[in-house]
Amino acid sequence: MGLDWIHQADRLSALPPYVFARLDELKAKAREQGLDLIDLGMGNPDGPTPQPVVEAAMAALQDVSNHGYPPFEGTASFRRAITDWYYRRYNVELDPDGEALPLLGSKEGLTHLAIAYVNPGDLVLVPSPAYPAHFRGPLIAGGKIHSLMLSAEKDWLIDISAIPEDVARQAKILYFNYPSNPTAATAPREFFEEIVAFARHYEILLVHDLCYAELAFDGYQPTSLLEIPGAKDLGVEFHTLSKTYNMAGWRVGFVVGNRHVIQGLRTLKTNLDYGIFAALQRAAETALQLPDIYLEEVQTRYRTRRDFLIEGLGKLGWSVPKTKGTMYLWVPCPPGVGSTDFALSVLQQTGVVVTPGNAFGSGGEGYVRISLIAECDRLQEALDRFAAAGICYQPMAVS
Numbered sequence: 001m002g003l004d005w006i007h008q009a010d011r012l013s014a015l016p017p018y019v020f021a022r023l024d025e026l027k028a029k030a031r032e033q034g035l036d037l038i039d040l041g042m043g044n045p046d047g048p049t050p051q052p053v054v055e056a057a058m059a060a061l062q063d064v065s066n067h068g069y070p071p072f073e074g075t076a077s078f079r080r081a082i083t084d085w086y087y088r089r090y091n092v093e094l095d096p097d098g099e100a101l102p103l104l105g106s107k108e109g110l111t112h113l114a115i116a117y118v119n120p121g122d123l124v125l126v127p128s129p130a131y132p133a134h135f136r137g138p139l140i141a142g143g144k145i146h147s148l149m150l151s152a153e154k155d156w157l158i159d160i161s162a163i164p165e166d167v168a169r170q171a172k173i174l175y176f177n178y179p180s181n182p183t184a185a186t187a188p189r190e191f192f193e194e195i196v197a198f199a200r201h202y203e204i205l206l207v208h209d210l211c212y213a214e215l216a217f218d219g220y221q222p223t224s225l226l227e228i229p230g231a232k233d234l235g236v237e238f239h240t241l242s243k244t245y246n247m248a249g250w251r252v253g254f255v256v257g258n259r260h261v262i263q264g265l266r267t268l269k270t271n272l273d274y275g276i277f278a279a280l281q282r283a284a285e286t287a288l289q290l291p292d293i294y295l296e297e298v299q300t301r302y303r304t305r306r307d308f309l310i311e312g313l314g315k316l317g318w319s320v321p322k323t324k325g326t327m328y329l330w331v332p333c334p335p336g337v338g339s340t341d342f343a344l345s346v347l348q349q350t351g352v353v354v355t356p357g358n359a360f361g362s363g364g365e366g367y368v369r370i371s372l373i374a375e376c377d378r379l380q381e382a383l384d385r386f387a388a389a390g391i392c393y394q395p396m397a398v399s
């Protein structure tokens with residue numbers, strides 16, 4: 001009420017409208033009507049956190065030394081666990097004192113990195129579609145976004161050769177993410193080599209989001225930016241425990257790479273927060289040290305769902321390629337139907353929630369993202385409802 005004399009800062013009005021808001025409204029309405037929603041819209045893993053991690057957290061809660069403010073730079077033992085994990089996975093050596101920083105989830109760090117490094121008017125390169133924090137962070141900082149439009153024809157890879165020379169010269173930072181949310185695309189090692197050469201030539205800071213480092217299938221091993229020689233001179237990489245370890249609610253992530261960039265982010269964060277509760281950092285160490293058998297279980301769970309849903313969608317006319325990573329399928333809307341309209345009509349007709357591709361930027365128009373966050377019996381139910389409602393993909397549709 002009232003308060004019409006106080007206005008939000010301009011940086012908030014720079015943000016594009018949140019497509020999820022409209023979807024949330026309709027979800028609430030559908031629930032009120034007693035509809036049994038199948039929510040495949042979020043990127044929120046559906047399983048429990050592994051028991052050894054929960055047990056480590058419970059033990060750490062009893063340890064009084066964890067009850068005070070944690071160190072700004074994160075606990076030494078969690079930083080050591082991060083760099084050990086990195087060495088084990090990628091054979092890359094990192095200094096736990098300066099080249100690794102725990103974060104309150106990677107979204108926090110991705111956004112704050114922009115606050116720490118983007119001045120008003122600075123040019124930031126961001127793919128479209130992209131994970132929203134990759135463009136919303138720079139927008140909050142007052143930066144200008146140059147969208148790198150992705151397409152199915154180029155396998156949703158950034159076409160580096162299509163970046164205009166003047167744009168490349170002006171650009172300060174490039175955000176990117178493979179295996180990708182939302183497109184589920186993966187990038188070959190040569191792509192990483194190419195982007196490092198590009199960044200070196202034009203003096204651009206590379207920010208790679210390797211959120212799906214371990215959600216990969218069929219023997220595919222995602223590439224870390226830091227595996228590429230020289231990448232540490234010009235890049236940082238973000239990781240999260242949210243997805244692989246079903247720890248989205250715990251808020252634990254980290255950034256590794258260039259120590260000067262990490263120092264800048266740390267300076268900002270020193271002014272904003274105290275980092276992660278020390279007991280949870282102890283539990284997070286346990287997660288990074290889990291035996292590989294745990295990973296295989298998680299990978300099998302998502303791979304099984306992937307295969308199940310691709311096959312089911314195939315019967316409805318969709319030809320969705322087998323993704324090599326992430327927990328998503330990136331599915332084209334029927335020809336001539338926009339993403340928002342398609343997602344809304346699917347929700348209204350079937351109670352199945354999918355995310356309209358344009359929530360990830362205009363480059364996501366014409367697609368919806370389906371999260372593999374339900375068991376196969378629920379996925380089957382979703383497919384049955386699609387069939388009953390006549391929802392299918394008809395390339396030759398005429399209306």
Ligand SMILES: *Cc1c(COP(=O)(O)O)cnc(C)c1O
Pocket residue numbers: 043104105106107108131177181209211239240241242243248251252253
């Ligand atoms: C889920 C996700 C994140 C967020 O991770 P948190 O650590 O939970 O903040 C970051 N990047 C991408 C690409 C994601 O899909």
